[in-house]
Structure formats: structure tokens, C-alpha cells
Amino acid sequence: MKILVPVKRVIDYNVKPRVKADGTGVDLANVKMSMNPFDEIAVEEAIRLKEKGAATEIVAVSIGPAKAQETLRTALAMGADRAILVETDEEVEPLAVAKILKAIADEEQPGLVILGKQSISDDSNQTGQMLAALMGRPQGTFANTVEVDGDSVVVKREVDGGLQTVKLALPAIITTDLRLNEPRYASLPNIMKAKQKPLSVKTPGDYGVDIAPRLKTLKVAEPPVRQAGEKVADVAALVEKVKALGLA
Amino acid sequence: MKTLVLVEHDNTKLNDATLPVVTAASKLGEVHLLVAGHNCGSVAEAAAKIAGVAKVHVADDPAYAHGLAENVAPLAAGLMADHDAFLAPATTSGKNIAPRVAAHLDVMQVSEILSVEGPKTFTRPIYAGNAIATVESTDAKLVITVRGTAFEKAASEGGSAAIEAVSGPGDAGISSFVGAEIAKSERPELTSAKVIVSGGRALKDAETFEAVITPLADKLGAAIGASRAAVDAGYVPNDYQVGQTGKIVAPEVYFAIGISGAIQHLAGMKDSKVIIAINKDEDAPIFQVADIGLVADLFTAVPELTAAL
Numbered sequence: 294m295k296i297l298v299p300v301k302r303v304i305d306y307n308v309k310p311r312v313k314a315d316g317t318g319v320d321l322a323n324v325k326m327s328m329n330p331f332d333e334i335a336v337e338e339a340i341r342l343k344e345k346g347a348a349t350e351i352v353a354v355s356i357g358p359a360k361a362q363e364t365l366r367t368a369l370a371m372g373a374d375r376a377i378l379v380e381t382d383e384e385v386e387p388l389a390v391a392k393i394l395k396a397i398a399d400e401e402q403p404g405l406v407i408l409g410k411q412s413i414s415d416d417s418n419q420t421g422q423m424l425a426a427l428m429g430r431p432q433g434t435f436a437n438t439v440e441v442d443g444d445s446v447v448v449k450r451e452v453d454g455g456l457q458t459v460k461l462a463l464p465a466i467i468t469t470d471l472r473l474n475e476p477r478y479a480s481l482p483n484i485m486k487a488k489q490k491p492l493s494v495k496t497p498g499d500y501g502v503d504i505a506p507r508l509k510t511l512k513v514a515e516p517p518v519r520q521a522g523e524k525v526a527d528v529a530a531l532v533e534k535v536k537a538l539g540l541a
Numbered sequence: 542m543k544t545l546v547l548v549e550h551d552n553t554k555l556n557d558a559t560l561p562v563v564t565a566a567s568k569l570g571e572v573h574l575l576v577a578g579h580n581c582g583s584v585a586e587a588a589a590k591i592a593g594v595a596k597v598h599v600a601d602d603p604a605y606a607h608g609l610a611e612n613v614a615p616l617a618a619g620l621m622a623d624h625d626a627f628l629a630p631a632t633t634s635g636k637n638i639a640p641r642v643a644a645h646l647d648v649m650q651v652s653e654i655l656s657v658e659g660p661k662t663f664t665r666p667i668y669a670g671n672a673i674a675t676v677e678s679t680d681a682k683l684v685i686t687v688r689g690t691a692f693e694k695a696a697s698e699g700g701s702a703a704i705e706a707v708s709g710p711g712d713a714g715i716s717s718f719v720g721a722e723i724a725k726s727e728r729p730e731l732t733s734a735k736v737i738v739s740g741g742r743a744l745k746d747a748e749t750f751e752a753v754i755t756p757l758a759d760k761l762g763a764a765i766g767a768s769r770a771a772v773d774a775g776y777v778p779n780d781y782q783v784g785q786t787g788k789i790v791a792p793e794v795y796f797a798i799g800i801s802g803a804i805q806h807l808a809g810m811k812d813s814k815v816i817i818a819i820n821k822d823e824d825a826p827i828f829q830v831a832d833i834g835l836v837a838d839l840f841t842a843v844p845e846l847t848a849a850l
Binding site for chain 1: 607609610611614632633634636637638639640641642643644645647648649650651652653662666667668669670671672673674675676677678679680713714715716717718719720721722723724732736760761769772773778779780782785786788793794804805811815816817819823828829830831832833834835836837842845846849850
């Protein structure tokens with residue numbers, strides 16, 4: 294079974310995003326970029342399934358600028374077998390990403406597509422579900438545990454009240470939540486080896502997908518700033534404050 | 542404009558997460574509700590009583606019993622032939638289903654809206670709420686998820702909407718429900734609690750978390766939350782997580798105990814009315830948003846506070 298793993302190049306998890314002064318977006322110039330953390334978990338899960346013998350090949354895909362090659366090389370260094378970059382300098386919305394991934398899935402015929410549940414940039418949380426709908430296949434979103442079992446996959450999902458387990462017929466789409474696994478670091482020899490692994494470059498046009506945005510961003514602004522209040526000296530002073538709030 | 546709101550429920554009770562979505566939908570036009578479930582008549586009756594609702598569509602079928610997206614999304618997409626906007630709460634259930642509906646309709650979803658600025662214009666948080674985008678949809682139909690803390694709850698009484706049975710394609714036959722581990726708790730639910738006591742990594746382990754946080758929460762009748770670090774370390778289950786990728790909360794009072802205040806955590810709680818932080822590191826970022834801060838060792842301060850209340 295082949296596993297397709299889409300990965301996105303986003304602002305690094307530890308960087309505090311700044312809104313551009315002209316209100317057109319977030320300033321990404323000279324900012325550290327990394328693989329979306331949920332996508333790292335997706336790559337790791339694919340590798341573990343391959344190590345367990347449930348998968349034979351892992352194909353990483355990224356849709357983005359030429360620099361997204363770095364993100365794909367990271368996936369290859371972790372253990373993906375080959376990579377596809379669908380290169381574009383435009384912002385591509387989840388719906389268009391899902392359409393491109395659908396076209397790639399039609400070619401590659403993966404048994405599983407494992408995606409991050411959301412990117413920490415746009416926070417949309419849509420792509421996996423949309424891809425599943427376009428492919429007419431089941432989805433195991435916010436996965437906590439994944440077990441491949443013959444021609445189906447059992448996914449334990451993180452839901453608001455706790456955990457829910459569903460059984461999905463393969464091929465299926467999975468989106469990762471935080472507790473699915475802890476992604477490995479790529480070793481230096483594997484980083485070197487990853488440079489030799491195949492990486493093909495395509496364009497959205499190759500897949501016949503129109504990536505024109507459906508949502509117009511009119512403005513991007515800073516959120517209202519919360520002011521720091523006061524520090525109290527001791528527990529007794531805190532107790533007074535808490536009582537004044539009517540809590541006790 | 543006619544809107545269709547996905548009702549969140551467990552086949553017996555209507556979940557309050559539905560109510561702010563009704564408010565958001567009412568800003569767009571006429572509000573219709575969709576109750577998809579099995580033996581869910583009591584939910585439909587409760588839905589019909591929500592103030593401002595014009596009609597309740599009920600699809601009662603074993604295929605919809607567990608809200609499987611593969612089955613519910615085609616049903617909702619079918620009903621969208623007669624509606625202009627589909628809205629769901631930004632809960633794990635709404636987030637699971639709505640994008641699938643959007644793809645069926647070839648619509649780009651607007652996720653987690655904070656406000657309705659016009660018939661097709663909304664604000665939504667991006668980058669963990671470090672930026673707020675104003676976006677306008679150019680699609681013919683709208684698909685939206687709604688952040689519950691950003692809208693007032695619609696009154697759960699006062700309406701008398703008509704209830705109409707509908708049916709959809711039923712079981713898509715590609716997925717099935719196996720089981721659920723849903724925590725039963727006497728505590729208020731995290732997303733609707735008036736007071737939340739949250740603990741972070743500083744709580745050391747599950748036993749210490751329980752010993753320090755639970756008595757204070759009991760005293761205050763509060764829900765218990767946690768930072769991602771505390772959840773990842775196994776102190777508490779995943780459904781306790783507050784933050785960018787966990788639950789978004791906005792209680793009257795939020796206690797952050799032993800939580801440093803990473804941007805991902807702040808994204809989930811900074812709209813709380815009053816934030817109280819206890820942390821031994823006086824430079825912890827949590828103090829930059831806290832209304833009341835106490836620099837102290839939580840292992841002595843919290844029991845003292847609990848005893849004094």
C-alpha cells in the first residue's frame with residue numbers, strides 16, 4: 294500500500310506572527326519557516342506504518358513556492374521515499390489544495406492519505422475533509438491512534454467529549470491530532486541521503502486545477518490587545534480579589 | 542437569505558454549542574435547523590423551541606446516529622439546494638462535517654468566524670489568533686463554521702418552529718462507528734463553563750494535577766482545563782486541552798495555574814473576561830494578559846487559596 298502525505302511550509306511554531314503595517318497579511322519576509330507541525334506527525338505516522346509492514350511506499354507532496362522543496366527534503370530525510378512539489382507562488386486555498394491532491398491521488402492510487410488536521414498559519418482545518426469528499430472516500434479526522442486492519446483502517450479520534458473510534462474502508466483519508474505520535478528528528482546521514490531521493494516538480498496547471506481564490510481577503514488586522522493587570526503580593530490579597538469577583 | 546444550521550446533539554439532548562450558531566445565522570437571514578440523527582425526536586422538539594428559528598428539518602435514520610461525516614455531509618449538501626448558507630459550530634463534530642459539505646458544493650468554507658460584517662463578509666482568526674482576517678466569499682453559497690465564544694447564545698425557549706421530516710442518501714457504506722470513550726463528569730462543560738481552572742506542565746504528574754487543581758475547581762464549581770504540555774504529558778485527557786488546536790474558551794473567570802502562556806495556549810483563552818494567573822516565574826508571558834497575577838509556588842499558593850475560599 295502506498296501512502297500519500299501532503300506537507301505545508303508555514304511560519305515556524307515558535308515565531309510570533311506580525312501583521313504587516315498595510316493590513317494585507319502577515320509579514321513572512323525573513324521569518325523562519327518550517328514544516329507544519331501536524332504534517333510532521335503525518336509523515337511520522339506514515340513511516341511507522343511502513344516500518345510495521347502496513348505500507349510499502351511514502352510519497353510526500355507540497356503545494357507552494359520553490360522553497361517548499363526544503364519542506365519536502367525534510368519529509369524525505371525523515372523517511373518518505375519520493376516527493377512531488379506542485380509549485381506556485383500564489384496562496385492556494387484548502388479547496389484548491391484538495392482538488393490538486395485529488396488529481397495526484399488519482400494518479401498515485403494511495404491506500405491512505407495522511408494530512409495534518411490544520412495548518413498553524415491559516416488555521417482552516419478543511420483540506421483533509423474536502424479531499425475525502427472529492428475522492429468519495431471516508432475520513433478519520435483528528436486521529437489519536439491509527440490501526441490498519443486488512444482492507445480497512447480503525448481510527449481513534451480526539452473529539453470534544455473524549456475519544457471516538459471509527460472503522461473506515463480503504464482507501465481512506467486521515468488527519469492527525471497532536472497525540473498520534475512524536476515525530477522523529479532526521480539524522481545527518483538521512484538528511485544527506487534525502488538529497489538523492491527523487492523529487493518531481495509540477496504546476497497546478499499540470500493537474501488542470503484552477504487555484505483562483507474564492508475568498509477575498511479585505512483586511513488583516515492585529516487582534517485587540519489585552520492589557521496586563523496587576524500582580525498581587527500574596528495569597529491573602531488574591532483571595533480578596535477572587536471574593537470581589539463574586540466567586541466565593 | 543435562507544440558512545441551514547447543523548444542530549449538535551447526542552440523539553437525546555441538544556448541545557448548547559448550537560445556540561451561538563443560530564445567532565450568527567440570524568444575522569444572515571431566515572434560520573432553518575438540521576437535526577440529523579436516529580431516534581432524535583426530543584432533539585427536534587428542543588430545536589423547534591429555540592428563539593428565532595423558522596423551520597427544523599429532521600433526518601431520522603440509523604445512518605445518522607453517530608454523525609458520521611460520510612453520511613451527514615451528502616444529506617446536508619442535498620438540502621443546500623434550497624438554502625443559501627450552511628453553518629455549523631466550530632466543534633470537532635462541526636469541523637468534521639462542514640468542509641465535506643463545502644467540497645460537495647464546490648464552495649470554499651469560511652472557518653471559525655468571529656463576526657458577520659455583511660451578507661458575504663466575515664472576520665476570522667488566523668495564525669493562532671495573532672491576526673484577524675476580514676474575508677469576503679465569492680461563492681454562490683456559503684459554508685461557515687462559527688466560533689461559539691464570539692456570538693451570544695440564542696434563547697433556547699420562545700420559538701415554535703415547524704418540524705419537517707427529510708431524508709437523504711443514508712449510509713454511504715464506507716465508514717462505521719465502533720465506539721466512544723466519552724468522559725462523564727458532574728462538572729460544567731469546558732466550552733460553556735463560567736469559571737475554568739486550568740493547569741500546566743508545572744503540575745508534575747496526573748496525581749499532583751488532581752490533588753492541586755481539582756479541590757479548587759470543586760470549590761468554585763468550575764470546569765477543568767489544561768495546556769497542551771499537560772495533556773501531552775498525560776496528566777489529563779485530550780478533551781481538557783485549551784488552545785489554538787484544542788478548545789476555545791471565554792469564561793467569566795479563567796485560572797491559569799502553572800501555565801507559562803505560549804501563544805498557542807493564549808489563542809484558546811485570551812477572550813476570557815478575567816484571567817487570574819499563578820506562576821512562580823515572574824517573567825512568564827501569561828502575566829502579560831492576566832488581570833490578576835500572583836508570583837508564587839503553586840504547590841503552596843493553590844491549596845491556601847482553596848482553603849480560604
